[in-house]
Every structure is written in C-alpha cells, then in structure tokens.
Amino acid sequence: MTSSLLIRNIRPMGGTSADILVEDGRIARIEPGIAAPADRVEEGGGRIAIPGLVEAHTHLDKSLMGMAWYRNEVGPRLLDKIENERDAKTRLGIEPARQSRRQALASVAQGTTHIRSHVDIDTVHGLSGLEGIMRTREELSNCVDIEIVAFPQSGMMIRPGTVELMQKALELGVEIVGGLDPAGIDRDPKGHLDAVFGLAQKYARPVDIHLHEPAELGAFSLEMIMERTRALGMQGKVAVSHAFCLGMTDVDYASRLIDELAELSIHILTTGPAARPSPPVARLRSAGVVVAGGNDGIRDTWSPYGNGDMLERAMFIGLRNNFRRDDELEAALDVCTHGGAKVMELEGYGLAPGCGADFVLVEGETPAEAVVTHRPRSLVVKRGRVVARGGVMEAGS
Amino acid sequence: MTSSLLIRNIRPMGGTSADILVEDGRIARIEPGIAAPADRVEEGGGRIAIPGLVEAHTHLDKSLMGMAWYRNEVGPRLLDKIENERDAKTRLGIEPARQSRRQALASVAQGTTHIRSHVDIDTVHGLSGLEGIMRTREELSNCVDIEIVAFPQSGMMIRPGTVELMQKALELGVEIVGGLDPAGIDRDPKGHLDAVFGLAQKYARPVDIHLHEPAELGAFSLEMIMERTRALGMQGKVAVSHAFCLGMTDVDYASRLIDELAELSIHILTTGPAARPSPPVARLRSAGVVVAGGNDGIRDTWSPYGNGDMLERAMFIGLRNNFRRDDELEAALDVCTHGGAKVMELEGYGLAPGCGADFVLVEGETPAEAVVTHRPRSLVVKRGRVVARGGVMEAGS
Numbered sequence: 022m023t024s025s026l027l028i029r030n031i032r033p034m035g036g037t038s039a040d041i042l043v044e045d046g047r048i049a050r051i052e053p054g055i056a057a058p059a060d061r062v063e064e065g066g067g068r069i070a071i072p073g074l075v076e077a078h079t080h081l082d083k084s085l086m087g088m089a090w091y092r093n094e095v096g097p098r099l100l101d102k103i104e105n106e107r108d109a110k111t112r113l114g115i116e117p118a119r120q121s122r123r124q125a126l127a128s129v130a131q132g133t134t135h136i137r138s139h140v141d142i143d144t145v146h147g148l149s150g151l152e153g154i155m156r157t158r159e160e161l162s163n164c165v166d167i168e169i170v171a172f173p174q175s176g177m178m179i180r181p182g183t184v185e186l187m188q189k190a191l192e193l194g195v196e197i198v199g200g201l202d203p204a205g206i207d208r209d210p211k212g213h214l215d216a217v218f219g220l221a222q223k224y225a226r227p228v229d230i231h232l233h234e235p236a237e238l239g240a241f242s243l244e245m246i247m248e249r250t251r252a253l254g255m256q257g258k259v260a261v262s263h264a265f266c267l268g269m270t271d272v273d274y275a276s277r278l279i280d281e282l283a284e285l286s287i288h289i290l291t292t293g294p295a296a297r298p299s300p301p302v303a304r305l306r307s308a309g310v311v312v313a314g315g316n317d318g319i320r321d322t323w324s325p326y327g328n329g330d331m332l333e334r335a336m337f338i339g340l341r342n343n344f345r346r347d348d349e350l351e352a353a354l355d356v357c358t359h360g361g362a363k364v365m366e367l368e369g370y371g372l373a374p375g376c377g378a379d380f381v382l383v384e385g386e387t388p389a390e391a392v393v394t395h396r397p398r399s400l401v402v403k404r405g406r407v408v409a410r411g412g413v414m415e416a417g418s
Numbered sequence: 419m420t421s422s423l424l425i426r427n428i429r430p431m432g433g434t435s436a437d438i439l440v441e442d443g444r445i446a447r448i449e450p451g452i453a454a455p456a457d458r459v460e461e462g463g464g465r466i467a468i469p470g471l472v473e474a475h476t477h478l479d480k481s482l483m484g485m486a487w488y489r490n491e492v493g494p495r496l497l498d499k500i501e502n503e504r505d506a507k508t509r510l511g512i513e514p515a516r517q518s519r520r521q522a523l524a525s526v527a528q529g530t531t532h533i534r535s536h537v538d539i540d541t542v543h544g545l546s547g548l549e550g551i552m553r554t555r556e557e558l559s560n561c562v563d564i565e566i567v568a569f570p571q572s573g574m575m576i577r578p579g580t581v582e583l584m585q586k587a588l589e590l591g592v593e594i595v596g597g598l599d600p601a602g603i604d605r606d607p608k609g610h611l612d613a614v615f616g617l618a619q620k621y622a623r624p625v626d627i628h629l630h631e632p633a634e635l636g637a638f639s640l641e642m643i644m645e646r647t648r649a650l651g652m653q654g655k656v657a658v659s660h661a662f663c664l665g666m667t668d669v670d671y672a673s674r675l676i677d678e679l680a681e682l683s684i685h686i687l688t689t690g691p692a693a694r695p696s697p698p699v700a701r702l703r704s705a706g707v708v709v710a711g712g713n714d715g716i717r718d719t720w721s722p723y724g725n726g727d728m729l730e731r732a733m734f735i736g737l738r739n740n741f742r743r744d745d746e747l748e749a750a751l752d753v754c755t756h757g758g759a760k761v762m763e764l765e766g767y768g769l770a771p772g773c774g775a776d777f778v779l780v781e782g783e784t785p786a787e788a789v790v791t792h793r794p795r796s797l798v799v800k801r802g803r804v805v806a807r808g809g810v811m812e813a814g815s
C-alpha cells in the first residue's frame with residue numbers, strides 16, 4: 022500500500038486550485054503548489070474535490086443488481102411488497118453476500134466512501150442477510166466503511182421470535198437498532214417502539230426507524246419516538262428515515278414537530294421521494310436538524326429504480342425540494358456528504374488537513390453543476406488509496 | 419441518401435426478435451428473417467426497438483446548454499424568474515438559433531424524433547426567438563420534426579403589443595397558440611383566455627396553455643379553458659401543460675375535471691414534477707385523456723436541471739407517479755412516445771409497417787429496464803436514415 026499520495030490541481034468544493042497531499046491514509050495538506058515528494062502523484066486536472074459521498078440509507082441485502090431483470094407485478098399494498106419480497110429471496114436466489122458486494126462496489130465506483138445499510142431480520146430468513154453483509158463488509162474494508170442496522174422488515178409484534186433475532190444480531194456486532202411503521206406494520210405502536218428502544222437501551226446502541234406513515238398518523242408515531250428519546254436521554258442517537266409525515270399539509274403542526282426534532286437532535290434521512298410527501302429539507306436544516314440522504318432500495322423487488330449514485334441522489338433531493346439556486350444545490354450535496362457523516366457519527370470526516378483521506382474528484386465548473394450532471398467520477402480515494410477511476414473500480418481494489 | 423435500410427435482430431417493444439426493413443423513409447416490413455436486399459444493413463444485436471421519442475413540451479429558445487455554468491441566484495417568485503430571464507437573454511447572450519440547435523441535437527442523439535417547442539414572444543425580444551428556432555428547424559429538418567408554439571411568457575394583457583406579435587408569429591408559420599396562467603400572470607383570466615382562443619379561431623390553430631396555477635385557482639382557469647373549448651367546438655385541439663391543479667387534494671373535484679377533460683378530448687402534458695402537485699397519469703389515461711411528456715426548460719435561467727433525454731423523462735414521470743410495475747413503466751414510455759404523437763397529431767407515427775421510419779434502439783431486457791437505466795441509445799433512425807449511434811450524432815447528420 023502506498024503511504025503517500027499527491028494529487029495536483031484540484032479545486033476543493035469548487036474553489037481555487039490547490040494540491041492535496043495524503044500521508045498514511047489522512048489528508049496532510051491542502052494548498053497550492055505542494056513540493057513535497059510522494060510515493061504516487063496524480064493529476065487532478067482542475068476537477069472539484071468533495072469529501073466522500075455518504076450513503077446513509079440503503080438495503081444492501083436485497084438488490085437484484087447484476088441479476089436478470091425482475092418483472093414487477095406486485096400488488097399495491099405495503100404488505101404485498103413485504104410478503105412478495107420474503108418469498109422472492111428464496112425463489113429468485115437473492116444471495117445477500119453476492120448482492121451486497123455488487124451494490125457496494127457500484128456505490129464506491131461512484132464515490133461513496135461510507136454506507137449505512139439496513140438488513141432484514143425476520144423469522145423466515147433469520148440472520149442470513151446479516152451474515153452476507155458482514156462478509157461483504159469485511160471483504161471490502163479497504164474500499165468502504167459499512168455500518169449495519171438490524172431492520173425488522175416483517176414486523177416484531179406480529180412475528181414472535183423476531184425480537185430474539187434482533188438481539189442475536191446486536192450481539193454479532195450490528196451497530197444500530199432499526200424499526201418501522203409502529204402503527205402501520207405491527208398495528209401496535211407502543212409495543213413496537215418499546216421493543217426498539219428497549220433493545221437500544223440494553224445494548225447501548227443508536228436507533229434508526231423507517232417511518233412511512235403519512236400525515237397525522239406518522240406525526241403520532243413521531244411524537245412517540247420523541248417521547249422515548251427525551252425520557253431515555255437519547256438525544257443525538259435517534260434517526261428517522263423517510264418521515265413522510267413532515268411533508269403533511271398542516272404546516273403549523275409539521276413546524277412544531279420540526280422544532281422538537283431539532284431540540285432533541287433527532288436526525289432525518291431522506292431520499293427526496295417524488296411520489297410521496299417529503300420532509301422539507303431547507304426548513305429542517307434551518308431549524309438545526311441534521312438531514313442525510315440515501316438511495317434506499319436499489320433495483321429490488323420493491324422498486325426498479327436506482328443505481329447507487331449518491332451524487333445523482335443529491336439531484337433527486339434537489340428536484341424534490343424545488344432547489345434551483347446554486348446555494349440550494351450545494352445544500353443538497355451537503356446532505357449527501359456531511360449530513361450522512363453526522364448521522365453516522367464519523368470521526369475525522371471532511372475535506373481538511375487531519376481528516377481521513379476519503380474524497381472524490383467530480384466533473385463540473387461548480388458543485389451545483391456536478392450535482393445536476395453527475396458525470397462519472399474521475400477519481401475516488403478511500404483511506405488515501407485510489408479505489409476507482411472514471412466510474413470504474415481500480416484493478417486490485 | 420440511402421433509400422433502403424435493413425436492421426437485423428431487433429425486438430419491437432421488447433418482444434421476440436425480428437428484422438426491420440425501411441424503404442423510402444417508411445417502415446416496409448417488421449418480421450423475422452427478412453431476405454430482401456438493402457442498400458445498407460445494420461446489426462441490431464437483439465436490442466429493443468421503440469418508436470421515436472416525442473418531446474412534447476420544451477423551450478428550445480432559452481437553454482444555456484454549452485454555455486458557461488449559470489450561477490442561479492434568482493428570487494423565489496414566478497415574476498422574479500420571468501424578469502430575470504428577459505434581462506439575461508441580452509446579458510448572457512442567449513442566442514436562440516445557436517441554443518435551439520444545441521438542445522435539439524442533444525435530444526436527437528438521445529432518440530427524440532419529434533419536438534414541440536414553445537418560443538417566447540414578448541415586446542422586448544419580439545420575434546427573435548422565433549426566428550432562431552425557425553432557422554434550427556430548417557437546418558435540422560433531416561434529423562427532427564419541430565413544431566412551434568407562440569408563447570407569451572411575459573403576459574399579454576399586461577404588455578400591450580404582445581397580441582400583435584403573436585399574430586405576426588402565427589402569420590410566419592407558428593403552428594400553435596400558447597398561453598399561460600390566465601390568473602397568475604395577466605391577472606385577467608377572461609382577457610387572457612379570450613385573446614388565446616381568439617387567435618386560435620382567427621388562424622384556425624390548436625392551443626397549448628401552460629397552467630401552473632395550483633389547486634382551486636388552477637381548476638377555475640381549467641374550467642374557463644373547458645368552457646371555451648366546448649363553445650368553440652375545439653375538441654381535440656386543446657392541450658394544457660403542467661396542470662398542477664389536477665394533483666390537488668380535493669380528489670372528487672379533480673376527478674370531475676378529469677372526466678370533463680376526457681369528454682372534450684383536451685390533452686395533458688406533464689414533466690412528472692417532483693416538487694409540485696402533479697396530474698395523476700394513470701387516472702388520466704384510464705379516463706381516456708391523452709397524456710404526453712416533456713422535459714420543459716433544460717439548463718436555463720429557470721432551472722439547472724435536464725439534458726434533453728426523453729427516456730430519462732419517462733423515468734421521472736414513473737418516479738412521480740409511483741410507477742413500479744413493468745406495465746406502469748411501459749405506460750410512462752407510452753406517454754413519451756405515442757402520447758406525444760397524439761398531441762402533435764403526427765400522421766404515420768408508430769413502429770409498424772407503413773409508418774414513418776422514425777425509431778430508436780434502446781438497451782435493456784425489457785422496455786421497463788430501458789426506462790429505468792436509460793443507457794445511451796445504440797441507434798436513432800429518422801426518416802429511414804441513421805442519425806445517431808451510441809448517444810452521439812452520426813457524422814454528416
């Protein structure tokens with residue numbers, strides 16, 4: 022492994038030209054005309070350098086990437102999709118280790134350096150998804166950092182034995198306790214949330230809950246999440262994914278919820294969904310709520326869309342939030358970099374001396390143009406090593 | 419010019435393999451194993467053939483494509499954007515002939531064979547936009563058919579002299595009478611719509627009105643459009659672009675409007691906007707309303723997004739309408755092909771013997787995969803001639 026790397030002529034966040042010197046996996050210097058010798062020298066060609074993209078919400082265990090096209094004929098209800106998927110895993114042979122590896126590599130080639138992935142935990146497939154992702158995490162440890170959320174996709178209260186499997190997952194090293202739609206799936210918001218927060222307390226882990234429930238129903242569940250966060254002193258340790266309810270038409274109510282989220286340092290993760298009410302990213306950020314971005318499921322039995330590109334995801338978040346100005350597009354990019362890093366509590370993240378050398382060279386005159394056009398990344402650096410070039414993994418990475 | 423072209427091994431709409439024989443600019447045969455001689459033979463490699471993509475709503479005169487990145491710092495009101503643009507045309511030197519040519523060529527390279535473009539008509543810039551697009555239309559007549567809508571972007575009632583310019587545009591050969599937001603811009607819905615429909619009657623032309631007005635306000639304007647359509651016997655000759663009001667929360671009201679649109683054969687054009695209420699495409703189609711797709715403005719002073727790709731636009735329309743099933747994605751593709759062809763009243767459009775030889779070879783196992791991945795088009799054929807290959811214009815096209 023090379024211990025020092027010099028990249029000449031890059032523009033940090035689209036600013037004026039500088040060189041980056043990387044030593045021992047960390048950024049040593051960012052300044053014009055660095056004369057220090059280096060084991061390896063790259064020419065940046067004036068491209069924009071941004072910190073590594075952070076995929077803060079996805080499902081590595083269930084993508085169909087690289088498999089035959091899946092003809093989606095699934096019914097309209099949420100339960101149709103959950104049941105179809107549970108069966109399809111066996112029927113189609115969705116092998117979690119193979120599929121998580123494919124998706125993670127596609128993401129890295131597009132500049133993602135950190136991933137938070139949910140993994141299904143249920144009484145049919147047990148911990149097989151988790152074992153697959155853990156294998157991928159180990160195999161790709163030089164290319165990407167993967168954090169895992171134990172996700173009870175099929176419910177906990179309605180499927181006895183699931184809580185015990187969640188416990189096992191946490192004992193095996195899963196970092197985060199997941200949950201979903203306390204009212205919608207388990208039909209028992211108190212039971213579901215007490216189980217989620219009970220596990221979080223017992224294992225001293227953060228929480229990340231999928232909340233698709235709309236409008237006032239979602240707001241009710243969100244209030245219950247906030248009550249528990251406050252009572253248990255879990256400020257800064259709770260994230261809510263999707264949070265469609267924050268896009269509800271009762272703007273005053275949504276506004277009060279947002280202020281309370283800020284007070285409790287509860288984070289929001291969004292995909293910028295076009296077809297659903299969506300958490301208002303600008304309002305959340307100005308209230309002080311950390312917002313992170315994610316691609317969610319990519320090419321799976323739920324949805325045919327997606328390719329793992331977090332720069333394109335910044336565009337989707339921009340489109341959904343009617344971001345047109347350059348400063349707004351830069352905010353969308355911040356959501357998909359620093360926002361994710363805050364949610365994942367990454368230490369030493371950023372494009373500054375002393376930070377881990379995880380960064381990407383992107384194409385465009387400005388960061389806004391890079392988001393809008395999201396052309397193939399010219400260079401991806403992870404822990405000081407070039408892992409991808411021109412959108413393709415570097416040989417041996 | 420070659421008079422016959424044989425393409426071997428394509429899959430019409432993703433079906434079983436066939437050959438296409440083109441003679442004198444029309445599709446002569448589509449069947450397996452055509453043995454006829456041809457002046458030129460191409461190998462389709464089993465790719466999917468679809469009819470030419472139809473860009474049914476765009477603004478060729480105002481794109482900034484190929485110019486320096488425009489740093490958007492425009493204010494939030496609609497009027498801010500309109501005034502900023504009117505000034506920017508001169509300030510930035512947005513030359514309509516050059517810019518419309520750039521955008522049209524980018525669209526053709528991505529498989530668009532027909533374009534309906536609005537062109538700004540106002541008392542500051544007069545008919546300069548129109549002259550530019552007319553030049554592009556003539557220069558590119560072998561590559562793409564362009565239909566023009568005279569569009570009073572800055573209002574008619576509030577800018578005396580605009581109606582007279584609209585008349586001149588129609589006398590110069592513009593095919594369609596445009597209009598916009600009768601309440602929102604002119605603050606005079608009766609005055610605005612009487613002028614639009616008056617011009618349509620006088621010159622016997624169809625109408626295409628931008629309607630961004632939301633909810634009940636938009637519904638009021640839509641009712642006034644329907645009243646005039648009925649009274650003047652203009653069934654089948656009126657299109658409404660955007661029609662955000664059809665995505666309003668009063669579903670019963672929206673539903674009644676949709677049924678009346680169907681009865682009057684009024685067409686709806688949509689971009690699948692992520693940040694605005696959106697006409698419900700599936701509901702409209704099942705009611706019998708023709709829905710077409712468009713990219714709207716591409717990389718202009720209004721919005722930084724877009725690249726002219728109508729296959730990607732089909733994906734955006736799918737995302738906005740929560741289309742996940744293969745049949746739904748095929749409907750989104752139909753919107754961006756046959757839907758546009760119906761709105762533009764194209765004769766001989768389609769992928770069948772006797773139709774004009776305007777078609778595209780796309781990548782994917784199925785049409786749904788082609789929409790979702792929208793990889794570069796392998797071949798674009800216009801009037802029987804290969805005009806683009808691998809996403810790039812063919813030399814001499």
